[in-house]
Amino acid sequence: MNESTEVNRTDKKTKLNITGMTCAACATRIEKGLSRMEGVKEANVNLALEQASVTYDPAAVGVNDLKNKIDSLGYGTAVESVDLNITGMTCAACATRIEKGLSRMPGVTKANVNLALETAHIEYASGTASSSDFVKKVEQLGYGALPQQAKEDIADLRQKELERKKWKWIISAILSIPLLWAMVGHFSFTSWIYVPNLFMNPWFQWILATPIQFIIGWQFYRGAYGALRNKSANMDVLVALGTSAAYFYSLYLSIVWTIEGGHHGAELYYETSAILITLVLVGKWFESVAKGRSSQAIRSLMELAPRTALVIRDGEEKTIPASEVVAGDLFIVKPGEKFPVDGVIEKGSSSVDESMLSGESLPVDKKPGDNVSGATINKNGALTVRATKVGSDTALAQIIKVVEEAQGSKAPIQRIADLISGIFVPIVVGIAVLTFAVWYFFVDQGQFANALEKAIAVLVIACPCALGLATPTSIMAGSGRAAEYGILFKGGEHLEHAQEIEIVVLDKTGTVTEGKPQLTDVITRDDLAEEELLSLVAAAENASEHPLAQAIVQGVGAKGIRFPEAEHFENIPGYGVKAKVNGQELLIGTRRLLEKHQVDSKMADQGMKQLEEKGKTAMLVSINGKWAGTVAVADTIKPTSRAAVQRLKEMGIEVVMMTGDNKRTAEAVAKEAGIDHVLAEVLPEGKAEEVKKLQQTGKKVAMAGDGINDAPALVTADTGMAMGTGTDVAMEAADVTLMRGDLNSIPDAIMMSRRTMGNIKQNLFWALGYNVIGIPIAAMGLLAPWLAGAAMALSSVSVVLNALRLQRVKL
Numbered sequence: 001m002n003e004s005t006e007v008n009r010t011d012k013k014t015k016l017n018i019t020g021m022t023c024a025a026c027a028t029r030i031e032k033g034l035s036r037m038e039g040v041k042e043a044n045v046n047l048a049l050e051q052a053s054v055t056y057d058p059a060a061v062g063v064n065d066l067k068n069k070i071d072s073l074g075y076g077t078a079v080e081s082v083d084l085n086i087t088g089m090t091c092a093a094c095a096t097r098i099e100k101g102l103s104r105m106p107g108v109t110k111a112n113v114n115l116a117l118e119t120a121h122i123e124y125a126s127g128t129a130s131s132s133d134f135v136k137k138v139e140q141l142g143y144g145a146l147p148q149q150a151k152e153d154i155a156d157l158r159q160k161e162l163e164r165k166k167w168k169w170i171i172s173a174i175l176s177i178p179l180l181w182a183m184v185g186h187f188s189f190t191s192w193i194y195v196p197n198l199f200m201n202p203w204f205q206w207i208l209a210t211p212i213q214f215i216i217g218w219q220f221y222r223g224a225y226g227a228l229r230n231k232s233a234n235m236d237v238l239v240a241l242g243t244s245a246a247y248f249y250s251l252y253l254s255i256v257w258t259i260e261g262g263h264h265g266a267e268l269y270y271e272t273s274a275i276l277i278t279l280v281l282v283g284k285w286f287e288s289v290a291k292g293r294s295s296q297a298i299r300s301l302m303e304l305a306p307r308t309a310l311v312i313r314d315g316e317e318k319t320i321p322a323s324e325v326v327a328g329d330l331f332i333v334k335p336g337e338k339f340p341v342d343g344v345i346e347k348g349s350s351s352v353d354e355s356m357l358s359g360e361s362l363p364v365d366k367k368p369g370d371n372v373s374g375a376t377i378n379k380n381g382a383l384t385v386r387a388t389k390v391g392s393d394t395a396l397a398q399i400i401k402v403v404e405e406a407q408g409s410k411a412p413i414q415r416i417a418d419l420i421s422g423i424f425v426p427i428v429v430g431i432a433v434l435t436f437a438v439w440y441f442f443v444d445q446g447q448f449a450n451a452l453e454k455a456i457a458v459l460v461i462a463c464p465c466a467l468g469l470a471t472p473t474s475i476m477a478g479s480g481r482a483a484e485y486g487i488l489f490k491g492g493e494h495l496e497h498a499q500e501i502e503i504v505v506l507d508k509t510g511t512v513t514e515g516k517p518q519l520t521d522v523i524t525r526d527d528l529a530e531e532e533l534l535s536l537v538a539a540a541e542n543a544s545e546h547p548l549a550q551a552i553v554q555g556v557g558a559k560g561i562r563f564p565e566a567e568h569f570e571n572i573p574g575y576g577v578k579a580k581v582n583g584q585e586l587l588i589g590t591r592r593l594l595e596k597h598q599v600d601s602k603m604a605d606q607g608m609k610q611l612e613e614k615g616k617t618a619m620l621v622s623i624n625g626k627w628a629g630t631v632a633v634a635d636t637i638k639p640t641s642r643a644a645v646q647r648l649k650e651m652g653i654e655v656v657m658m659t660g661d662n663k664r665t666a667e668a669v670a671k672e673a674g675i676d677h678v679l680a681e682v683l684p685e686g687k688a689e690e691v692k693k694l695q696q697t698g699k700k701v702a703m704a705g706d707g708i709n710d711a712p713a714l715v716t717a718d719t720g721m722a723m724g725t726g727t728d729v730a731m732e733a734a735d736v737t738l739m740r741g742d743l744n745s746i747p748d749a750i751m752m753s754r755r756t757m758g759n760i761k762q763n764l765f766w767a768l769g770y771n772v773i774g775i776p777i778a779a780m781g782l783l784a785p786w787l788a789g790a791a792m793a794l795s796s797v798s799v800v801l802n803a804l805r806l807q808r809v810k811l
Contacts, residue, residue, distance in 0.1 A: 011041055014063055014106060016052045017078040017126040018045070018070060033073045037061055051127060063106040067125050078126035079109060084134060086118050087144035087161070090223060090284070091235035092417060092468020093425055094143065097227065101141050102134060116472035120145070142226015162288050169281035172216045175208045176278045179271035202254035202268055209270035213247050217277040237425055239280055241432075242459035242785065243273035245452055267449065276460055276789040283793025286800075304375040305396055309340035312384075322374075329387040333378045341374045342389035353377040402488045402737070406479040411492035413760055414471040420768070428462040428775070435779045443781075453785060457778035461788035462771055466795040470763035473803035478756030481807050486724065486739035487749045494735040498719050498753035500700040504648055504746060505679075505691060505713070507705035508659035508666065509547060509635060511723055512673050512743065515706070517548055517635035519555025520616060523607045524629040533629045535563040537621055540579035540586045543569035548617060549577070551633045573709070574660050574683035576619065587622040590662065590681075594620050594627070601627045615668030617661055637673050644743035645674045651747060654699075658682055658690060658713075684709035688716040704738070704746055721746060748811040755809055763799045770795045 018030065027045040030052060034043035039060025044053045054066055067077045089095055095115040102111035102120065107128025113120045122134055131147045138145035182199040198204050214221075220243070223236030246269040253268055309322045312330040322340035325331065330346065333339050339352075351363035354376045363379050366372060372385060374394040391397065432455045440451035475492045482489060489495040506512050524533050538556035541549035543566055556563060568580035575596070576589015587593055591608075594601045599622045607630055611618040616632040648655050657670045658679040666680035679690050687703075691713045694701045703710070703717035714720030714734045722734035723741045738745035774791060777783050783791075 010057065010059070011055050012058050012106070013053065013055045014066070015127040016054065016063075016066060016070065016107075018050050018052055019076040019078055030070060030073055030075060033069055034066060037065070037069055040066075058106075063125060063128055064109065067107075067109070079123055080126045081121065081123045082131045082134060083148040084120040084122070084131070084138065084145045085148055086113065086120055086138060088219070088223060089113075089115055089118060089143060090220075091115070093227070093235065094223070095468060098138055098141055098143060101137055105129060105133070105137060114472050115468045116476055119148070142223060142229070162285070165281065165285040165288055168216050169278060169285050172212050172274070172278040172281055175212050176271070176274040179205055179208055179274050183271040202250075202257050202270075205268055205270040206251065206254055209247060209250070209274045212274045212277050213243060216281070217243060220277070220280075235425075238428060238459045238462060239276070241429070242456040243276050246270070246272040246276070246456055246785065249449070249452055269449070269453070272453070272456065272785045275786040276456075279786065279789040279793045283796050286793070286797045304338075305394075306338040306340050306375070310334075323391065325387050325390050327387050327390055329390075331385055331387060333383045333385060335378055335380055335382065338377050339372050339374050339385065341387050341391075342394045343372055343385035343387045345370050345372060345383055346386050347384035348381050350381040350383055351379045353379055399483070399488060399739070402490055403479060403483045406475070406489045406491055406495065411471055411475055411496040411760070413496060413757070413764075414492070417467050417471055417764060417767075420467060424462070424467070424771075428459065431462075431775060431779065432456075432458040438779075439781065450781075454779065454781045456785040457781075457783045457788040458775055460785055461774040461778045461783065461792050466767035466770065466799045467764070469796060469799050469803075470767045471760050473800050474756055474760045474763060474806060477803045477806040478752060478759065481809055482749065482752045485745070485748055485752070485811055487745055487752060488724075488737040488739065489749075489753075490735055490737075494719060495753055495756055497700070498702070498736065498750050499757050501653060501702045501719055501750055502699040503654045503656060503694055503701045505656045505658050505694065505701060505703045505717070506675070506743070507687075507703075507710050508657055508661060508669060510706040510741075511704055512641050512657060512675070513635040513637050513669065515547055515635065517551040517617065517633040519552050519558075519631065520634045521611055521618075521632035522629065523604070523631075525603075525627065528623075528628055530629075531559075531561055533621065534559070534561050534631075536581050536584065536586060536623065537588060537631060538563040539566050539581040540569065540577055540588055542566065543579070544571055544577055546571075547635075548619070548633050551635075552631060555633075574685075585624050588619055588631075591620065594622055597622070597625070599625055599627060603627055604630050609664065612662060612664035613668060615665055615672060617665050635669075637669060638743060641673045641743045644747060647744070647747040648750075649674075651750065653747075653750070656694070658687060660684065660709075685712070687713035691716045702746070702750075704743075706741070721749065751811060752809065756806060759803060759806055763802055766802070767795065767799055 031043050031045040034040055034045075034052065034054055037056075039057040040054060041057065042053075042055040045051070052066075052070070056066070070077050086098065089098070092115060095113040098120060099111050099113040102108055102113070102122055105124075107125040108122060109125065110123040111120065112122075120134070120138070135145045135147070178199050181193075182195055182205065217239075220236045220240045224240040227237055250268040250270045250273070306322055308319050309325050309329075310317055310319050310332045311325060312318075312332065317332065325341050331340065331343070335350070345366055345368050347368060349365070349367045352366050352372060353363050354373065366383070371388075372383075373396070374389075375396045389395070392401070435458050436451045436455035439454050440446065440448060444450045471492075475495060479489050479492075479495055482495075489498070509515050509517075522530050522534060524530050534556045538553050538561065541552045542563070544550075564582055566579045566581050567583075570578040572578060572589065572593065575593040576587065579586045579588070587597055587599065591601060601620050601622070604620055604627055608618045608620070611630070611632045614634075616634045618630050618632045620627060621629045621631060645655050654677065655675050656677040656679060657666065657673070657675045659666045659669075660682055661669075661680060663678070663680040666678045670676075670678045682690055687710065691701055691703055695716075695718070700718045702719040702721055703713045704721040704723065705714060706723035710722075714722060719736060720734035721736045721738055724737050724739035736749055738749065770791075774783070774788070778788055
């Protein structure tokens with residue numbers, strides 16, 4: 001504690017929850033480290049609460065500095081996250097402003113605001129803030145916020161907001177029609193249209209325009225005030241400036257008309273402000289409808305889960321909401337019904353349709369002891385199931401979570417749009433002022449109304465809404481469509497990076513092949529019976545979980561051969577196994593394993609070569625230091641592997657197969673799959689190193705695998721792809737999860753990435769091109785303000801509709 005430093009009124013106090021402390025010495029170390037920091041006045045670390053209380057000068061040090069210091073000392077600060085629904089955003093500048101405001105709050109490590117989803121995701125050091133603090137901050141910035149509720153509540157809230165937007169533009173349109181009618185009557189070529197005298201009266205027009213301007217259009221004033229108060233600008237500023245200029249100038253002309261006795265017609269601009277507001281509101285409504293469609297993928301996934309479950313409690317069958325099922329509950333699933341949660345079958349047998357998870361159309365046979373997933377369909381017999389994973393832990397909930405996070409994340413390309421949006425509005429206001437000056441002083445010389453009209457057109461056509469929607473709507477639509485094909489991108493950055501892949505490295509077992517090897521051949525020493533050899537081998541391999549070991553055990557069991565229990569077992573990764581059975585020492589595995597233990601295996605060479613040339617994996621067996629025989633297993637390649645490899649080649653991508661298997665077997669499998677490059681006999685710890693070597697060629701590398709031993713390589717690769725049929729560890733380490741376990745999902749994922757990035761570039765091009773072309777046209781006086789408003793509304797809607805084309809992509 002730094003007691004000598006005086007605590008001032010400007011100092012702030014914060015609490016940080018700390019992880020990794022084990023004793024009082026840890027607490028003392030952190031306390032001393034924090035106390036020595038410049039600007040820290042006082043630091044107390046409580047080991048029991050695992051919490052640090054720090055008083056500091058915010059001018060000299062921030063909460064993130066304190067967090068970084070604790071991290072550098074070898075401990076961690078607990079990080080929490082909160083998701084908010086944001087209301088009142090109108091363009092990219094709004095999202096950027098909220099994001100910056102939240103990011104600057106003490107303790108916040110990450111803030112991401114998604115304009116398309118109208119959400120904010122905030123990560124912060126635990127103990128430094130609460131969701132209510134973030135809500136207050138958003139409200140201070142001039143917007144609305146509330147913590148995310150249940151999905152049904154949010155959907156209901158959005159539907160109500162959509163209805164409110166619809167009625168606002170409808171009422172605005174009804175009030176605007178007489179103003180539009182009066183405007184049309186001004187043109188010489190429409191003199192045949194009858195316009196009632198009442199419609200031409202300035203005060204009648206004022207009565208119609210005022211509620212549009214200040215009641216229906218109040219949202220623009222509120223948004224503009226919030227933006228300007230926080231020293232930034234957004235779409236609301238442009239709309240409020242443009243419509244106010246037209247409205248108040250018309251009000252001034254109405255007063256002049258009255259003073260002069262009302263004997264002449266007045267050239268008013270009430271219709272300009274009214275129609276502009278109406279068109280902007282129509283555009284925002286269409287945009288909201290389209291954005292609602294872009295999150296259809298999540299709604300479709302949510303609808304897969306059944307709403308009720310038939311559970312057995314206190315010996316009685318009860319129908320309860322699926323959300324109330326707890327782990328350990330027994331529930332019954334009848335034929336044709338969906339499983340409400342994940343579980344293990346306790347009683348009964350049936351076939352289960354798992355196509356929503358695996359993409360496999362054929363039902364899978366299930367018996368007691370087998371796992372089942374929520375939302376899959378029981379096809380035949382009634383099943384009694386014990387719930388294992390419920391709520392947010394179910395497979396379906398995890399899939400939904402990955403899709404939601406991907407849709408809510410930012411792709412690196414969005415930084416371009418954010419950068420442009422941040423400086424766009426001030427530049428447009430400057431161009432509008434310049435346009436007014438040029439027209440007023442040089443072109444029309446004193447014609448205030450004409451100059452004002454041109455400036456209004458510039459202000460309105462330049463709204464940066466389309467720019468802000470260009471990226472997130474495409475990410476939402478693209479990741480959602482990919483999810484429908486069983487491709488789960490963990491974030492927008494991974495969706496963007498997948499298009500850059502130049503080399504795909506494929507693990508062999510379970511990725512290229514089925515991962516279900518079978519015992520095919522047995523070669524024994526002349527003095528040893530096949531049954532005796534297999535009995536010893538099965539006893540040794542029975543303790544291993546490796547697919548090859550399980551294949552041998554199942555093959556021996558199928559032959560009706562009984563085997564004892566191993567007295568000792570040791571797994572040697574990359575080599576094989578070492579075991580003691582009936583007092584005999586066994587080695588089962590590669591040549592290198594036997595060489596390592598000085599066992600001569602030259603007698604096995606010829607037979608082993610023949611087996612490996614057929615693509616079989618041969619394992620040498622040694623008993624008590626002597627070669628005793630060879631057993632071989634074969635793993636067939638997946639039916640789709642060859643076609644998938646060919647697709648990757650046609651896309652210009654190099655395909656490499658990596659395996660711990662020997663070179664001859666690997667090359668035989670690779671040849672069957674159409675793979676030209678093979679990395680064989682790679683130990684589990686060497687897989688990541690091989691990926692690094694490929695990266696050193698300057699190319700972007702993707703790794704696809706399904707095993708625990710693939711996890712380091714998946715993390716090392718530029719893009720890690722886990723086959724969803726594999727282990728949880730591999731799926732956790734990967735950037736992309738391929739739920740269907742089909743190699744075709746790899747080219748599908750890359751193609752989806754290319755399509756999405758192409759769509760984003762189209763959106764950015766049109767959003768920017770629209771402004772680059774539109775602003776000069778408006779400045780030259782070739783665009784009436786109401787046409788500029790229509791074009792602006794259309795630009796946003798067109799960007800969203802273009803993004804929605806991704807939902808129809810066929811892979």
